[in-house]
Amino acid sequence: MRSSWKFPPRTILVPLDFSNDSLAGLEAARLLGERWRCHVEVIHVDQGPPPAFNQGIDLWTTEALAAMGRDLRHWLERAAAPVAHASTHILTGPPAAIISRLAADAAADLVVLSPRRRRRLPRIFSGSLSETSVHAANAPVLTVRTRPEAGWPRRVLAPVKWAPYADRSLRAARDWAASLDAELGLLHVFEGGEEDEMERRAVVEHALNVLGEPSPRVRWHWATGRPFDEIPRAAEAGGYDLVVVAEHVRDGWKDAVFGTTAERVLRASSVPVLCVPGGPVKARAHRQADAGIARGYPGLSGV
Template sequence: MTRSFDTLVLATDGSDGATLAADHAVSLAGAFDATLHVLGVVPPYEGPDNGETRDHVHSSRRRRAEAFVETVANRARGRGVDVVSAVGSGVVHRTVLDYAESNDADLVLVGSHGRSGLAETLFGSTAARVVTGATAPVLVAGGPRTKQPDYETILLPTDGSTGADAAVRHAEALATAFDATVHVLYVVDVSVFDPDVVVDLIGGYERMGARVTSEVGSRFETADIETVTAVRRGRPARTVLDYAAEIDADLITMGTHGASGLESLLLGSTTERVLRAAERPVLTVHARPATVE
């Protein structure tokens, strides 16, 4: 069943990464005729315990957040998008998750670079917790900024698991809305094989990969979506990134639960590595509701 995006939540801090995420949010909201919630979050003051200084910093941050939220909101309204503006205060990832949950968000969008300018710093804190904790899919916007994001080429890595299947439904919705070509990729992880038996085993995994990608491809073709299937050998994250660069993918869509069934294992390896290193947007999809501390 094709999924749709009716309610989008854009979490923003006014950074370059948030500006890029805003570009994607406006484009997606327009394509799906969705309501876009533009959420600015004022983080807690962590400086010296001085009431006057704390109030001044909080007020300054709130004014900055309100200004950026309205800039994005006005641009979206200019594109005919229904917009809700909001500014919250508190621990950033918790505020974003609570807001998304209370508004039944179908998609949450965040930038991969925060005000620190360090992707790893942001992903290691706010973005990682949003990806892990959100029950809705999360689009982490990375890569160069364009005037209007488009999704002509979508990469869908799959291993046939429940998590990967959840990503298929969202990829189908995006491909239908943007008339995109979907590349379905299965990676045979050669790093897990004993060199003495790799020749005997790898052929079986490649045949399984061909079957999995063919089944997914057939689903897209039934929906009149142009599809390309591929089976590659290599380390999963690196192979996904290399293939995305090879086809110049506009978006990578992947599940956060792999065949192991352990979110922490996959998010700690393949998905997280792709998110950290991708120079393009990555849409992460949970197979089931997630939790976060």
Template sequence: MFERILYPTDFSEVSLKALRECLPEIVRPGVKELHLLHVLDITTLDVEAFSLQEVYEEKLEKLKGDIKGMFPETEIVTYVSIGIPSLEIAEYASGKGIDLIVTPTTGENIWRRMFLGSTASNLARATKKPVLLLKYEKKEEEILPTFPSCSGIFSRPLVALDFSKCSIRIVKTVKKFEELIESGILLHSVDYGGIDELEHNIEIARKNLEKTAKGIKAEFELEVMVGTASQAIIGTALAKKATIIVIGKKGRSFLKDLILGSTAERVMRDSKIPVLLVPCD
């Protein structure tokens, strides 16, 4: 299991809800440290950020006291930093040897998402640590998860592989929680080659999935799809009742992601179930 988990919080409704209601189901025995981080965003503060640091340190310590009983076997560490949230979170995770960053994300205005991005999506681009995105939405003034259960998040993963070096990292990450897997799906989408190569590419992909499955203790179904990877991943996750999507994230520039998109970017945006992004840089 992941030994050191980082949970950045901005004290918003969704952040506190996920912390209290979902994170205790994720932080299981074996997790040694839970790091709570708040970043004072220098791009939005109207007053001197340093004058607020002590205030938020006390606020974070109070939050730690409120939730400590929910994590009886885990040390809780708190820290307040100043800067651009996504970059500060990424730097903290790297410096503290964090194994997994967990953050909730909600649907946002389409223009904000296109031109500004969100802390969650910017963090996914910036960090070299796995990021677990918990998906929430607002319904009739209430923030609700878009997935059925926090306790079973890792029970039926859909693992998307492209057979590059990135796939090796993805499988290593999956093995960190393989004892929690009841069954899963290994998926590869054939969106390359000509029509005359299709049957051959499908067969090669199935053989590669079979080899991969032998390296994981849990039982996995094998799925080879044809077409756009993001659509295949989201559609199969829905049809096969996956509890989480595990996908690799390769480095791209922010501008390229806006103009062209990427498979991970589209899955992160459109999936209703949690997404575990594994960095491949």
């Protein structure tokens, strides 16, 4: 497991299930890969047949499954063909466990996902795969809902507050904006209900200290309310096409039921969201996924 990730990324990991959502994520990875000249790892996780299906299996069924596997690899390679410097992998096992395990082990410097939620279940029982991966990840996770256009991103928005985890996302937003020649916008949310001029000046000073020299040109935004409401609202109103936040757990039971601030921003945002790990490297997880990863992704360290 890596202790940190590289920027610009050397490797981008993209899970693909051939849905329009995941194809949008693949297009985002293609655009970023071309601009950063990095390698793109495209994976498909095959759940496989249920255990009962394997009882009394005959030769015809074995051959049929082998043919399906060949077709799957063909379609995976065809989908990845437009992506420069791409490789494809088919993994076997529970998709949520395997993808979260890859994110937790920082198998790449950037993971690109599409947010898809199982309906009719509250978050405590079933969050989206992207939310689960964001919570476990030790590398940045980019979530993309719709296919981005050439030149994306052009405008990057990041929240500012006095916290080490927020400083990490602020630096990430600075790096992305500078590397991709995008405009940088900063948002501070007054959570006490009223704007305060002394707090405003202190926030600007803190942000400039975090950003360092030479200080980039930024566009400031101010709001009152709850950050997970105001961040998506400011992004849409300001015409931003990327939001950068940090994943951080503050209150165990509330975050378990409702989601962390980053997860709630991800859920509400209509534009892509980059979630940066806000703290130390998290413990290794999802041991049950190791065998499926080892068979299809042997380059992953520690498996």
